[in-house]
Amino acid sequence: MRIGELSARTGASRRSLRYYEQQGLLVSTRSPSGQRCYGDDHVQRVALIQTFLAAGMSSRTILQMVPCMTEPNMDRAQQALTVMNQERTRLSSTIDSLTTARETLERLIDVNLTFLANTADD
Incomplete structure (x- = not known):
C-alpha cells in the first residue's frame, strides 16, 4: 500500500509517517517510480508507535x-x-x-x- 492508504488506515498524517521513517521507526520499500510502499504489518506498527508517542515516549x-x-x-x-x-x-x-x-x-x-x-x- 502507498503512504496515502497507510495514512487513511491508521489516522496518521502523511507527514507523521514520513517522520516515523526519518526516525527509523518505520521502514518502507520503494516502487520503481520511487513511491513508498508499505505492508499490512505497518498498520499495526504505526498504531504501536502512536500509542507510545501518546504515552510520552520519545521517538x-x-x-x-x-x-x-x-x-x-x-x-x-x-x-x-x-x-x-x-x-x-x-x-x-x-x-x-x-x-x-x-x-x-x-x-x-x-x-x-x-x-x-x-x-x-x-
Whole structure:
C-alpha cells in the first residue's frame, strides 16, 4: 500500500509517517517510480508507535525498542527489555500522579458542590 492508504488506515498524517521513517521507526520499500510502499504489518506498527508517542515516549526511546520487535536476538532483547522496564516505571509514576490529581480534583468538586447546595438553601 502507498503512504496515502497507510495514512487513511491508521489516522496518521502523511507527514507523521514520513517522520516515523526519518526516525527509523518505520521502514518502507520503494516502487520503481520511487513511491513508498508499505505492508499490512505497518498498520499495526504505526498504531504501536502512536500509542507510545501518546504515552510520552520519545521517538528515540521507541527506536531502542523497535529492533527487538522486528528482528529479536539476545542482545536486542536485553537492551529493549531495559528500556521497556524504564518506560513502564515512568508510566506507572505518571499514572500515580494523575490518579492523585484526579482524586484531589474530585474532592474539590465535592467541596464546591456542597458549598453551592448550602448557599442555595440560605
